[in-house]
Amino acid sequence: MTDTIESAKRAAAQQAVKDHFKPSAAYVGIGSGTTVVYVVDAIKEASTNPDVRFVPTGSQSRQVIEKAGLTPIEFNSLPDDVMLEVAFDGADEVDEDLNCIKGGGACLFQEKLVATRAKKFVCVADYRKNQSRLLTNWPSIPIEVAPIAVPAVLRVLRSLGSSNPKVREISGLVKTDQDFYIVDAPFKTLLTPSDVSAGKGKGDGSDGTWEVNQLSKAINNITGVLEVGIFSGINGVQAEALREKKENNDVVYGAQKPVAVYFGMQDGSVKTQTAKE
Structure with a gap:
């Protein structure tokens, strides 16, 4: 079972990076948890920018970035005018509207900081996290x-x-x-x-x-x-559209909900759920 779960995480991470990571990206957010290890591995293989910087959501993800030989930076050292091009993170449970429960690894505040500073937040998980409603299997x-x-x-x-x-x-x-x-x-x-x-x-x-x-x-x-640890509301693409139209002065960031979730399945395939229009 453990091997199946790890294979599912790896497959989901590789597909998510393939679909959403630009090899020339300059700033990328990296979340916490076991799945992001595979995300970092896939990014390391794909990146063509030696100056790419990674913003971790906590000490655990910082260690993963450093172990891969990549360069982490503190969230508060980002230039004021810079948005992360993408943030990858896991989840404890995801519903059919892409609302997430996060915080099982005790990094939820910094996870939300990073997600809301990203042009888009992409969630990577295994099949166990895919539920129609939150608090179906995850207890709290x-x-x-x-x-x-x-x-x-x-x-x-x-x-x-x-x-x-x-x-x-x-x-x-x-x-x-x-x-x-x-x-x-x-x-x-x-x-x-x-x-x-x-x-x-x-x-x-x-x-x-x-x-x-x-x-x-x-x-x-x-x-x-x-x-x-509830990640809901609008996603990064929707937040950007509101900023461009200047329809809502309260919206500056807001990628609390992912634009896509990649679930690694038991049979080795990857199921992708994307945001509804």
Whole structure:
């Protein structure tokens, strides 16, 4: 089984890089997790620009970049006028609208920073992560929380309907690169906007159901929360279109949702899901 999963990750990474990485690219975002190792390998083979720079989403992805002999740079060292040409990252679960749950590796805040600075975010995963709705197999929403605020945040999460939110522990309390804690908050399977339109639930928590975007906003509004591991809303291409039209002054970046997700399958093939128009 392990060999099958690793082969699936490798196949998905190679196809995603082939489709979305320009060999002459100057700035590329690299996410965290086991799948991105194969992404970096594929990029190293394809790149023709010796000056290409990679922005990691955390210490783990920085190590992967350095081990491959490539050059990482800090997010805050990017020139003001530079957008990443593409950001590659994994996911813990992806629904049919390409909404993602991320944060299983405790890097969700920096993952979102990098994704929102990219012209496009491309997700690479294996077949286990492909579900019609979020919180189908993955059990909870990861949330990055200031240590002093943990008790208050847990109380609010319970009031929002989370059954048993807990601070993540693996041989002790898990801390992020920001020295924050990760709270894992279980909720019922999340609705999509089309589910709410079809009358499958209100999606605002009042009837026990939450729609992806509404839950993300509700959690982000809790004092003490740095970021929530729901990647939803618009993608990078949509954000760029809004910027060009100047229709929404609030949109500067916004590639929280991928333009495409590559799932490596058990039989060695790759299933691609792209953004709906």
